[in-house]
Amino acid sequence: xxxxxxxxxxxxxxxxxxxxxxxxxxxxxxxxxxxxxxxxxxxxxxxxxxxxxxxxxxxxxxxxxxxxxxxxxxxxxxxxxxxxxxxxxxxxxxxxxxxxxxxxxxxxxxxxxxxxxxxx
Numbered sequence: 001x002x003x004x005x006x007x008x009x010x011x012x013x014x015x016x017x018x019x020x021x022x023x024x025x026x027x028x029x030x031x032x033x034x035x036x037x038x039x040x041x042x043x044x045x046x047x048x049x050x051x052x053x054x055x056x057x058x059x060x061x062x063x064x065x066x067x068x069x070x071x072x073x074x075x076x077x078x079x080x081x082x083x084x085x086x087x088x089x090x091x092x093x094x095x096x097x098x099x100x101x102x103x104x105x106x107x108x109x110x111x112x113x114x115x116x117x118x119x120x
Contacts, residue, residue, distance in 0.1 A: 064116045075104055 082089070082097050111117055 061116075061118075065119065068111050068116050072104065072108065075100075 079097065079101070082093065086094070
């Protein structure tokens with residue numbers, strides 16, 4: 001039998017955690033001063049008069065480097081729960097984790113060979 005009253009705390013938390021940011025945006029939209037002048041519309045660079053165009057094109061290598069870092073950083077987070085319960089899980093999970101780490105190493109070598117890890 002599915003008992004809905006057991007989820008009351010979950011629903012209350014979900015409603016409150018959704019309502020707080022909505023109310024914060026609504027209140028800031030109502031209370032914020034609205035003034036659009038030339039100084040408000042200019043780009044701000046630490047008090048220095050802006051020079052040149054604000055639209056610069058960055059090389060794709062910076063984005064690839066960041067993407068590779070994020071992918072491998074997130075993947076290592078998946079290893080932490082496995083390491084904490086290593087003694088309970090058994091040999092089959094060890095083999096799966098070994099394959100997972102092997103895939104990470106192959107991906108790292110591939111990114112290195114393609115030059116995604118080169119900064120210059």
